[in-house]
Amino acid sequence: MKINGNFNKLQDSYLFFNIAQKTSEFLKKNPGAPIIKMGIGDVTLPLPQACVDAMKKACDEMGVKETFRGYCDYEGYEFLRQAIADYYKEYGVDVSVDEIFVSDGAKSDVGNILDIFSDENTVLIPDPVYPVYVDTNIMAGRKILYIDANESNGFTPEPDYNVKADIIYLCSPNNPTGAVYDRAGLKKWVDYANAQDAVILFDAAYEAFIEDKDLPHSIFEIEGAKTCAIEFCSFSKTAGFTGTRCGYTVIPKELVREGRKIGELWLRRQSTKYNGTAYIIQRGAEAVFTPEGRAQIKENIDYYKRNTAILSEALSAKGIQYFGGKNSPYVWLKCPNNMKSWEFFDYLLTKCYIVGTPGSGFGKNGEGFLRLTGFGSYENTLIAAERIKNTL
Amino acid sequence: MKINGNFNKLQDSYLFFNIAQKTSEFLKKNPGAPIIKMGIGDVTLPLPQACVDAMKKACDEMGVKETFRGYCDYEGYEFLRQAIADYYKEYGVDVSVDEIFVSDGAKSDVGNILDIFSDENTVLIPDPVYPVYVDTNIMAGRKILYIDANESNGFTPEPDYNVKADIIYLCSPNNPTGAVYDRAGLKKWVDYANAQDAVILFDAAYEAFIEDKDLPHSIFEIEGAKTCAIEFCSFSKTAGFTGTRCGYTVIPKELVREGRKIGELWLRRQSTKYNGTAYIIQRGAEAVFTPEGRAQIKENIDYYKRNTAILSEALSAKGIQYFGGKNSPYVWLKCPNNMKSWEFFDYLLTKCYIVGTPGSGFGKNGEGFLRLTGFGSYENTLIAAERIKNTL
Incomplete structure (x- = not known):
């Protein structure tokens, strides 16, 4: 009996595990810090x-x-x-x-x-x-x-x-x-x-x-x-x-x-x-x-897209370059001051209480980038954008 | 670009296609014949x-x-x-x-x-x-x-x-x-x-x-x-x-x-x-x-098992050997008079208006056998059992 040996060549992805761990360590040192999770890739609005x-x-x-x-x-x-x-x-x-x-x-x-x-x-x-x-x-x-x-x-x-x-x-x-x-x-x-x-x-x-x-x-x-x-x-x-x-x-x-x-x-x-x-x-x-379904999903997608627009606008205001942000729920930003992905992740977490996703987790060309998403709540997105504008 | 060549080695199963075709041909020649499908492998009772x-x-x-x-x-x-x-x-x-x-x-x-x-x-x-x-x-x-x-x-x-x-x-x-x-x-x-x-x-x-x-x-x-x-x-x-x-x-x-x-x-x-x-x-x-769920599934399973018991009893009455019929929804009968699977399928269809599943469709050792199931209705199963007893 042989297992499929290719499974031994798979690398375990610790990306989201590491994000969770760093976030919880930060919270341990800074109890009650009003953290906003903007790295999330899952939807949050209910079904139509x-x-x-x-x-x-x-x-x-x-x-x-x-x-x-x-x-x-x-x-x-x-x-x-x-x-x-x-x-x-x-x-x-x-x-x-x-x-x-x-x-x-x-x-x-x-x-x-x-x-x-x-x-x-x-x-x-x-x-x-x-x-x-x-x-x-x-x-x-x-x-x-x-x-x-x-x-x-x-x-x-x-x-x-x-x-x-x-x-x-x-x-x-x-x-x-x-x-x-x-x-x-x-x-x-x-x-x-x-x-x-x-x-x-x-x-x-x-x-x-x-x-x-x-x-x-x-x-x-x-x-x-x-x-x-x-x-x-x-x-x-x-x-x-x-x-x-x-x-x-x-x-x-x-x-x-x-x-x-x-x-x-x-x-x-x-x-x-x-x-x-x-x-x-x-x-x-x-x-x-159905017509009702179409109207309801449009409302939800518009909600998420308003969030990405808010994030994009905040980045533009600070002169931070980004990709996406329109026609997509993702904002892919270039880490300012030539920071590496995890470096900027830490910066954003400790200075803005914002959790993003380090781009290096998606491959070598992701190094120096960070992903934010529009899948959070409108209220939190507004706060996150304010923090970016005031802090970065 | 190569496809997975092993797909060329697969044999298409015409078992259920052939069953459907033979049944519809019979119905064309005998319009309105009160056919009972006992080959079905799908459940028929609604969800609990x-x-x-x-x-x-x-x-x-x-x-x-x-x-x-x-x-x-x-x-x-x-x-x-x-x-x-x-x-x-x-x-x-x-x-x-x-x-x-x-x-x-x-x-x-x-x-x-x-x-x-x-x-x-x-x-x-x-x-x-x-x-x-x-x-x-x-x-x-x-x-x-x-x-x-x-x-x-x-x-x-x-x-x-x-x-x-x-x-x-x-x-x-x-x-x-x-x-x-x-x-x-x-x-x-x-x-x-x-x-x-x-x-x-x-x-x-x-x-x-x-x-x-x-x-x-x-x-x-x-x-x-x-x-x-x-x-x-x-x-x-x-x-x-x-x-x-x-x-x-x-x-x-x-x-x-x-x-x-x-x-x-x-x-x-x-x-x-x-x-x-x-x-x-x-x-x-x-x-x-849950207790309600357990009671409801028991009722459904008992219903199907009563059907297999009725079929088994009819086969026993006619001295037809079978396997299963208990602890299972399937009755696997040995075709009488040394008939082959498809031969007995035809016999059962034309003499009893019953559709079974020829055992040979499941492999070489299935030849000479036929599968009936308890997944039909109680009423139809009773009629099928009567026909088996009166005709075979």
Whole structure:
């Protein structure tokens, strides 16, 4: 019996553990210090009432023989997939119901999709990065190449045709940097992927935060993407589903590699290792797309975006450079006075009682940066902004 | 870009497709024939009211800021893990909360657990079998050995010390045969696994159907199992959660291979490729263990078991040999007159208007057998039993 030896190559992430530890040590020395946590990556507003109502109705249906539902389709109920397809139409993207696969969240899909690709593929990942892209490939023993996302390319790096890769990760709006690819930027990646038969794994988990009309919500707004991209999306940040768990993956029928339709391989994977998403949850997700649901999620997203605007304005006032802050819940700031990420973390904690997330925790190019988020409360965000303005 | 070539080695299962097709062809020729579907593997009774009420309460909590829950622990909420640990105590099994991992279902876990084991391991699978055990290992390219489960060993085969295996699948009560291992039988497997450093993947999805006091509900009732077994269980058949999705996996701390605690590897896998089970669903699962929930699931399980008893009695009356039928929702009958599985399927369809599941669809040792289930309605089961008695 051998374990998967690649697990021994995984590095444990102590990022959030270290943040928690430093914060609690500070509080021990400074009891009652009015600390504000601005590093949080989780939503804080409750679920939209439309979702709550839809799920309660679905609970009742499950308690009655005539409306009870057993095993659902592996790819999700058509009522939800149709609502998702209709949403895509708003951005001019034509995806059919059988190109949409519902799941318990984008994180599961982003990890599990790798089952259908050979371990011999080379992976290209931007740095800084959401650590899951890296760890899932280390587990499979794939060769990983990194591409630098940094100040000089505005954290939206372009492809380098000298680098050969089979699987490419793109996340836009980006976690952690908040940077967003425009159409021209994404088109370069689509052309590159098509040129070398690669597949782009496009993480669109934050698309609902985009407000600029010209920025693409979906990679399928880009010509040529249907032959080279898979898109992952989630209700987590769109509708506060981080603890309710629903997402979806879009695989166009045109996406074929080695003569196999990638969507068919994914359905085979899911029908073998997954048993569908709970009916109750799918009804909650469907409600996100109703007029009431749309209005309620807009209110919540606007609330978070007001927070990022307040933080951004405070940083601007102090002449501190940042990325994101708009079209994204994240504000990715350059630590002032050439401070390192943890150095500025300490400074911000001890001087402003603000807890951020050190950028170095997301990769080498994150060094010298720090992530703040708009997911806190309005009141605390106002106080945090005042402290930044008065202290830094 | 290469796909995972092992997907090309998978055989598509046409079992249920073929059943549906033959049934609809028969109905075309015999419009209005009062067909009864007894091949169904899905539950039909609604969720217990205790679960519905608990989930509706949880929905309301998610709609209020003060009680809203975001990301949950990867391993599940402690309230549910504690309830599961308490349930194990009833069978004299001592598992601690941090040995229990909640998920969206046993099928996901049974497939995903393989991520933590090397692809070089050899797998031992009883035949006939739930096809998922086979396909998940074909996807990873593992060598698969089969062990014969048949009439002569009562479909509970014993280990053969001449066969070397690293990963062993056991399902008891068994799908599709309904056979149940007794303590002595399981002890032989535990000893065998410990002797060769193998790990048993024990599927206990049907444990709630066991009524004989002497039969083990959990492999951890067997001495020595904690150093060689992982147990998978589910609320799907216990509480009608097939469309609600919740299960759990138990990995004892004593289970160590190559110096690594298997439970830690699993948590690392889950924290990287899974984001926890929905709060609402976990509250529903917790309610299964309340006094009301326990009473309600007992009523449902008794209803299904009354059906299997009716079917068993009809078969006995006709001198047809069967396995299962007790301690299991499945009745695994030997086709009379040496008929093959599909031959008897046709006979049963055309003479009795009953749809069963041909045993050959579960592996070579299933040939000559047919599976009926107790998951239909009481009324239909009575009619089916009458037809068997009057026609066969």
